[in-house]
Amino acid sequence: MEGLSVADAQRCILETIRQLGSEEVPLQQALGRTLAEDVQANRDQPPYDVSAMDGYALRSADVTQSPTVLKVIADIKAGDLPTCTVQAGQCARIMTGAPVPQGADAVIRVEDTQALTADTVQINVPVKPRNDIRDRGESMRCGATILPRGTELTPGAVGLLAMVKRAQVAVYRRPRVAILSTGDELEGLDEPFDANKIPDANSYALMAQVQALGIEPVLLGIARDRPEHLREMLQRGLQFDALLVSGGTSVGVHDFVRPTLEQLGVQMKFWGVAMKPGHPMAFGTAPLTWVFGLPGNPVSSMVCFEQFVAPALRCMSGLPRLYRRTLNARLAHAIKHRPGRSEFVRVTLRQEGDTYIATSTGAQGSGILSSMAHAEGLLIIPAASNGFAAGDTALVQLLDGTAFQSSPAGE
Amino acid sequence: MEGLSVADAQRCILETIRQLGSEEVPLQQALGRTLAEDVQANRDQPPYDVSAMDGYALRSADVTQSPTVLKVIADIKAGDLPTCTVQAGQCARIMTGAPVPQGADAVIRVEDTQALTADTVQINVPVKPRNDIRDRGESMRCGATILPRGTELTPGAVGLLAMVKRAQVAVYRRPRVAILSTGDELEGLDEPFDANKIPDANSYALMAQVQALGIEPVLLGIARDRPEHLREMLQRGLQFDALLVSGGTSVGVHDFVRPTLEQLGVQMKFWGVAMKPGHPMAFGTAPLTWVFGLPGNPVSSMVCFEQFVAPALRCMSGLPRLYRRTLNARLAHAIKHRPGRSEFVRVTLRQEGDTYIATSTGAQGSGILSSMAHAEGLLIIPAASNGFAAGDTALVQLLDGTAFQSSPAGE
Numbered sequence: 046m047e048g049l050s051v052a053d054a055q056r057c058i059l060e061t062i063r064q065l066g067s068e069e070v071p072l073q074q075a076l077g078r079t080l081a082e083d084v085q086a087n088r089d090q091p092p093y094d095v096s097a098m099d100g101y102a103l104r105s106a107d108v109t110q111s112p113t114v115l116k117v118i119a120d121i122k123a124g125d126l127p128t129c130t131v132q133a134g135q136c137a138r139i140m141t142g143a144p145v146p147q148g149a150d151a152v153i154r155v156e157d158t159q160a161l162t163a164d165t166v167q168i169n170v171p172v173k174p175r176n177d178i179r180d181r182g183e184s185m186r187c188g189a190t191i192l193p194r195g196t197e198l199t200p201g202a203v204g205l206l207a208m209v210k211r212a213q214v215a216v217y218r219r220p221r222v223a224i225l226s227t228g229d230e231l232e233g234l235d236e237p238f239d240a241n242k243i244p245d246a247n248s249y250a251l252m253a254q255v256q257a258l259g260i261e262p263v264l265l266g267i268a269r270d271r272p273e274h275l276r277e278m279l280q281r282g283l284q285f286d287a288l289l290v291s292g293g294t295s296v297g298v299h300d301f302v303r304p305t306l307e308q309l310g311v312q313m314k315f316w317g318v319a320m321k322p323g324h325p326m327a328f329g330t331a332p333l334t335w336v337f338g339l340p341g342n343p344v345s346s347m348v349c350f351e352q353f354v355a356p357a358l359r360c361m362s363g364l365p366r367l368y369r370r371t372l373n374a375r376l377a378h379a380i381k382h383r384p385g386r387s388e389f390v391r392v393t394l395r396q397e398g399d400t401y402i403a404t405s406t407g408a409q410g411s412g413i414l415s416s417m418a419h420a421e422g423l424l425i426i427p428a429a430s431n432g433f434a435a436g437d438t439a440l441v442q443l444l445d446g447t448a449f450q451s452s453p454a455g456e
Numbered sequence: 457m458e459g460l461s462v463a464d465a466q467r468c469i470l471e472t473i474r475q476l477g478s479e480e481v482p483l484q485q486a487l488g489r490t491l492a493e494d495v496q497a498n499r500d501q502p503p504y505d506v507s508a509m510d511g512y513a514l515r516s517a518d519v520t521q522s523p524t525v526l527k528v529i530a531d532i533k534a535g536d537l538p539t540c541t542v543q544a545g546q547c548a549r550i551m552t553g554a555p556v557p558q559g560a561d562a563v564i565r566v567e568d569t570q571a572l573t574a575d576t577v578q579i580n581v582p583v584k585p586r587n588d589i590r591d592r593g594e595s596m597r598c599g600a601t602i603l604p605r606g607t608e609l610t611p612g613a614v615g616l617l618a619m620v621k622r623a624q625v626a627v628y629r630r631p632r633v634a635i636l637s638t639g640d641e642l643e644g645l646d647e648p649f650d651a652n653k654i655p656d657a658n659s660y661a662l663m664a665q666v667q668a669l670g671i672e673p674v675l676l677g678i679a680r681d682r683p684e685h686l687r688e689m690l691q692r693g694l695q696f697d698a699l700l701v702s703g704g705t706s707v708g709v710h711d712f713v714r715p716t717l718e719q720l721g722v723q724m725k726f727w728g729v730a731m732k733p734g735h736p737m738a739f740g741t742a743p744l745t746w747v748f749g750l751p752g753n754p755v756s757s758m759v760c761f762e763q764f765v766a767p768a769l770r771c772m773s774g775l776p777r778l779y780r781r782t783l784n785a786r787l788a789h790a791i792k793h794r795p796g797r798s799e800f801v802r803v804t805l806r807q808e809g810d811t812y813i814a815t816s817t818g819a820q821g822s823g824i825l826s827s828m829a830h831a832e833g834l835l836i837i838p839a840a841s842n843g844f845a846a847g848d849t850a851l852v853q854l855l856d857g858t859a860f861q862s863s864p865a866g867e
Contacts, residue, residue, distance in 0.1 A: 052864060055864055092652055092653075123654070123752070124639060124640035142654065192829065199857040200664035200665040201830070201855075202829040203660050203661060204658070204660055207659070228534055240499060243502065243534075243553065244618060244619050244620070246616065250612060250614060250618070252614070253487045253609075254611040256611075356864075359860065366857075366862050368864050370854075408594070413595045415602055417611075418603065438810065440865055444610065444612075449770065451776060451779070
């Protein structure tokens, strides 16, 4: 038995996830959070008809033919409240964002004019009514919902909140996350060097993956292979919204983790997913905590995090987009695969014209963490696949840190 | 004169950028930073040949035919240092990550065996030499450079640093960034509501864009249209590595910003880029500061930030990837364009089979910030383009917050 499919395991997890409660945060801390309220506009924006250009506010009827010379009767900048009225043959010098004065029904940009004297200007092109005027309420109408509950607060959304003067905003709480490594073979980051031990990389790789989601996790350290110590550490972890335990979840005889979790009231939903790397992935729920049993190998653990933990943590945070973005890439080389498990191959990406080309980072052993450190994406081989030939197209899941590329757009 | 092309403006900026100095940070703060040193492996990893599976360590010569029954002489778990030697007809129960005992040259996974008694096991399949053994030094060899200077510290890289016990690491300093809005028409977030004023959205949208790069900026507030006040605020901003000034950089007569910057010793490199939105974009350098003059319209300002400021701040931080990732998308509808300026159209994206489909977020007025709040990407219309027909393919620059998608991979 190979275990659940990746998709079934994702569904099994997400079916149990509840969105956490909400809290008020200052706008300075709102980026990346999910709105827990509908936000309405508190005014018309712009509050009056404004110029979209630096230029001259005029009566379009005066400039149906060009060139035309007009008299400049005022000088209006953003923030002014003009009192003048533009009459036939007149215009007002106006800046971008400044209110359009009475009488004027269009704006001509300064580039299409020529100042003749201090108070006369030649308009070089004909101008249509409403040209380069932004209408009152064009950006937002007072009372309209501009950001619905559930919106992910991107920089643009943060700007929009500032636009409606929301210095505080209700967002969903982010999960509190605990990370625990297990195993006598592990050496902690602050412990002395022992050539026979294996440094605990998992805690820190998982820490960074959680940080990449905007959450600061708590590292509980290493639980040793003594039942009472493991039990105490797991108990501490169950105080959090999410507990990530790495190691100790496979089927070996020295596995205390699963029975100990069960004794502590965790209901295991699955152990084993038909994937490579990551087969020993397990998941369970306690009344207040979701427990993710991650493989002991750092690469497996990281791949499982991306497939199962990241979507779950984002779901708890109320975020609408749960899964790492995918794109299609052409394979630089063949990849073998025996049907049975989904496989995630660490790849680098390069652009060639319109196409992304994916190349394996090399040896794919699940202990080879450097392959993960240098990867830009995970190429997905579906469970039923017989492998890919060079030039085939496959789906690549982008990894953290790949929101940016080396070349400017189109190069 | 339409100004520099986007690419020329990017080059002009990046030619002036110096990578900042380095600093030591704890591993907990290393994510997203750039390594300022070469990092070497401090040991072989794994430190000995280890099992890649839970199963039995055996002599492959004993199991050239199957099934074969072997005697179990030991029980080895990860962290053990086995003293036994596996002789002909013998094997040792072994866990993933545990050292392979002397005499054994292969591992068979437990799924391919059947325990007969407490100390005998039937091996059901033939096993090749080295099967499921991870070689000593497979993941890393002591002394080898595993992460070169200039590497962006992804979660995998952070894990690798933990693997070589680097609790502290040298990274390039991130720029200190100041944000200043200008204009009498602006109303600060904490100022009372005035229907005739325009809330200062720019400061907060830019703040969030800077935060999205992992940098906490300093908001200087709003400089009013009085020369001495503006001068004082700009002077304060020039104490930072990067100063972002929004508003006041277009060609209107009330523009104090440019001359004041020049009086303060800023050498302006350009003002005006042939792009829409974002035309009034300006850039200058002072001895210790890079100055970005951003348009007063929030959308223009945000688009310019993505094209010019983000690459510059990432370059100062020593990061290898400077530009927002792009992908090709098919247009859901036609888009008009008059040759002259590059245009950036806010779009949403959806996946349809192998293809991304881009749809405009609607009205593209540069004051319409909601179009930016809901956008997933910026579709790029090259300056020389005559527009696109529905179904055409165009380049889309992904925006922050889009590292994730709604559907699991391939759905």
